[in-house]
Each structure stands twice: as C-alpha cells, then as structure tokens.
Amino acid sequence: MTRHVIHVGLDSLDGMGRHFIDTWRRAEQGETVEPYYGVDFEDLGTLLATLTPKRWALLRYLRQHGPLSIYALAKALQRDYKRVHDDVRLLAELMLIEKDENGKVFVPWDEIEAHIRLAA
Numbered sequence: 001m002t003r004h005v006i007h008v009g010l011d012s013l014d015g016m017g018r019h020f021i022d023t024w025r026r027a028e029q030g031e032t033v034e035p036y037y038g039v040d041f042e043d044l045g046t047l048l049a050t051l052t053p054k055r056w057a058l059l060r061y062l063r064q065h066g067p068l069s070i071y072a073l074a075k076a077l078q079r080d081y082k083r084v085h086d087d088v089r090l091l092a093e094l095m096l097i098e099k100d101e102n103g104k105v106f107v108p109w110d111e112i113e114a115h116i117r118l119a120a
Contacts, residue, residue: 009115
C-alpha cells in the first residue's frame with residue numbers, strides 16, 4: 001500500500017506527547033483527524049546518525065525499483081548483505097520501509113518530508 005507523505009523532524013518528547021494528546025482530544029470531540037505519519041528525533045545529531053547517506057540511497061533505490069529481497073537490494077547497491085539487512089531492520093522500525101506478503105521490502109511512501117526548526 002502506497003501512502004503519500006511521512007514527516008521526519010526534530011521534536012522533544014514533551015512536544016511529541018503534546019501532539020499525540022491534542023490529536024486524541026480532537027478525535028474524542030468528533031473532529032475528523034487526518035492520519036499523521038511521522039518520525040521525530042530529539043536532536044539533529046541523532047537524526048543524521050540514523051538517516052545516513054547510505055540509508056537514504058537505499059530508500060531512494062527501493063522507491064524507484066519497487067519491492068526487492070534484501071539480498072537483491074544489497075547486490076544492486078553493491079553493499080554487504082549484513083549491513084543492508086541491519087539498515088532495512090532499522091528503517092522498518094521507523095516505518096520508512098515495509099515488507100510485502102512475499103518478504104520483499106519496499107518504501108510505502110511517495111515522499112519523505114523533513115522539518116527541522118532552528119529555534120524552538
């Protein structure tokens with residue numbers, strides 16, 4: 001299933017909690033709440049250490065070429081299988097990659113949108 005946008009950004013745990021509570025309250029009041037897909041990091045260093053250039057390349061390749069086995073992905077990217085496997089596992093935990101019914105991995109997003117504020 002392809003989804004449109006996932007948001008990646010910086011936010012404190014308090015900010016993430018406030019967003020969740022606000023959404024919950026709006027839903028309880030009967031408001032239509034659009035699904036929000038997002039991954040937030042507490043600081044820029046953690047975001048950059050997690051979403052490395054090799055992981056971005058992996059995401060782009062998968063999005064362009066569709067579902068692949070981890071072996072085929074590693075071969076196409078000319079990378080070590082174990083490292084690609086580890087990257088896929090991490091990116092799946094972050095909801096940036098999913099597995100289909102055949103065990104192939106794919107990117108379910110049309111866009112990954114990044115939001116980085118310089119000041120609170």
